[in-house]
């Protein structure tokens with residue numbers, strides 16, 4: 088494939104690099120989107136169906152969130168494009184004043200609907216409403232996202248699990264994703280108000296990833312995502328892909344790694360040069376009574392917390408844990424008392440977990456700006472695992488690639 | 496909303512005071528205005544209502560939302576929601592540090608009054624009856640008995656602002672003649688023990704039993720002797736209100752309804768008998784059914800809302816079924832001119848979407864709105880009583896609105912509470928299995 092010469096593409100964002108880590112590839116940046124600026128690196132919680140697990144938009148705002156996800160596939164089903172059109176988009180539907188990002192809908196179709204299959208036209212699937220055959224094309228995905236009005240929209244891509252052994256199929260998917268990107272760009276009706284991101288594919292094959300980076304960077308989208316990961320590949324392989332891609336991407340564009348959210352994955356991926364992440368894990372795990380802390384995840388349904396009157400996490404400044412200043416003084420014992428019995432338990436844990444993720448990234452950013460990210464990483468892993476012998480090998484290896492030795 | 500301020504002096508009597516405005520006509524039951532005050536809490540103008548909690552939370556609402564977006568006078572808390580571990584040890588709530596463990600544990604705003612009752616309202620029917628020393632309660636792990644001794648002990652430790660005395664109420668069954676004879680005696684005995692406790696600083700409300708006046712005649716008459724110690728009356732049956740000794744100090748006590756009014760009309764009826772404070776299960780029922788309450792007292796103020804009732808044969812519904820797809824593109828608030836958080840920030844389209852997508856926020860927003868509608872309802876009632884137009888306004892309300900809340904059409908939230916006790920083996924599953932293709936949602 089020859090390198091494509093792009094038509095000039097409008098962009099609805101500005102990207103300002105605020106600082107660079109002098110050791111790792113970590114960066115701090117300010118990304119200004121149609122609904123206001125966000126600070127990178129950034130974690131984005133997922134409000135699948137235009138609502139985040141029972142939180143009011145006001146409560147989500149209070150965690151500091153200024154950019155969250157909606158899923159195009161779900162919004163396409165409910166409330167549907169027609170309603171979205173009439174209501175005036177997803178911001179208006181959910182009363183959210185800040186930024187939204189939507190996925191293309193393709194990934195969820197492939198992962199949720201077993202009967203989906205992919206052709207050059209698009210993703211063929213059976214309607215979950217009545218079983219009739221349907222087709223999601225790049226044009227349809229963009230049209231839906233145009234109606235949703237999200238600040239960042241994603242191209243439809245041909246996603247394969249990275250662990251697929253079929254190299255020919257993987258290459259086909261990568262090349263098709265490039266072709267679909269061209270169709271998405273052509274179909275995009277609002278390039279001055281919505282930012283289309285391309286998605287780098289190519290599985291775990293670094294050469295294929297390089298080829299894809301080259302093709303897609305040439306198309307000059309306002310931002311770039313690294314896709315197809317978090318699908319069960321070895322963490323070491325994941326890190327190699329991210330590291331390879333960020334090495335080839337333009338410095339002055341945001342880099343979004345899709346579907347990543349475990350704290351360890353976040354801090355390592357930032358060191359490898361990625362800026363933006365999303366994952367349902369923090370909010371999903373809240374539903375099961377889990378609180379994320381810097382010392383690991385606590386399952387508060389466990390009877391040992393029944394009389395633990397401490398905050399969910401010592402020193403946490405979220406609305407639940409905060410003492411005074413309007414804080415709720417929620418205790419582990421109280422969550423233990425209501426978890427699984429009243430949805431409020433999940434709401435409170437969601438507030439804490441989202442805060443945890445956003446606060447982690449705020450601290451990451453601060454460390455980058457103060458050029459002490461290597462020290463931050465060392466403290467992070469010390470808090471999480473206490474004993475160096477317990478540090479996951481992949482984290483140690485990945486950080487060595489960018490000049491940080493956790494074992495020092 | 497910081498940790499509850501300590502109420503000084505652990506053995507000091509309750510600071511609850513209740514003032515009835517205007518001259519009191521003891522001889523006739525009538526709607527009345529009052530103000531309930533407890534040190535450290537917001538004063539409550541009555542008639543008014545308390546929210547009903549489940550395991551210490553107002554369902555669907557986090558404590559910050561309750562504090563910022565609802566205005567109930569207080570919260571009804573059931574002891575049976577906290578003591579499932581009593582059979583194997585000390586319930587955790589008994590170990591909560593500080594002087595206001597109930598407030599502290601449940602994270603309720605400090606301005607809110609806590610009202611502790613032995614049982615939920617409505618309460619699950621117990622298969623075994625009460626005894627001379629204990630009642631049957633239903634916890635998250637099953638039925639237990641709760642002795643009055645234990646109840647007094649909980650009261651001494653938990654320091655609710657208000658506590659309702661243990662009552663021998665046979666929830667769900669009609670007591671026989673022999674049983675009725677015992678009910679007043681048992682309840683009086685238990686109340687005597689609670690009042691004798693030197694460590695209770697809670698305001699004690701005496702329960703009024705859901706049986707004929709003459710069957711609890713002795714107990715009710717003896718209440719007079721306790722009048723300086725009890726701080727209120729809790730009615731399991733509001734029809735007893737006119738029978739309460741009217742000439743004495745008892746008549747000046749605040750009156751709480753546990754009579755589970757099924758509609759706003761029923762609330763008005765009880766107010767006309769002189770009821771002051773309500774617990775209102777239909778708020779939660781409406782929320783869970785996806786119904787946005789939609790009534791004002793005595794009728795909507797905005798003329799645009801007045802539906803043409805023509806010859807008066809049609810009446811307006813008390814609520815809007817938000818499951819209906821007719822709302823799917825509506826940018827209207829749940830009710831016109833409502834100023835609640837849900838109606839100012841959101842619209843029907845979103846709430847319809849949330850219900851249909853089974854997103855928890857749908858029920859949270861409805862709960863905010865439904866609480867707000869009731870707060871407004873009571874505030875207009877107070878205005879009406881103050882202006883002396885209450886009786887006429889009740890008639891207007893009765894003419895204008897339907898008598899019952901609308902039937903529910905959609906599904907409620909995922910039923911996961913143990914409190915939804917199955918009534919028997921033949922009962923249908925509360926949660927219908929979803930359609931095969933229902934998608935796992937993040």
Ligand SMILES: [Zn+2]
Nearest residue numbers: 403405408439
């Ligand atoms: Zn917290």
Ligand SMILES: [Zn+2]
Nearest residue numbers: 833835838864
């Ligand atoms: Zn409202």
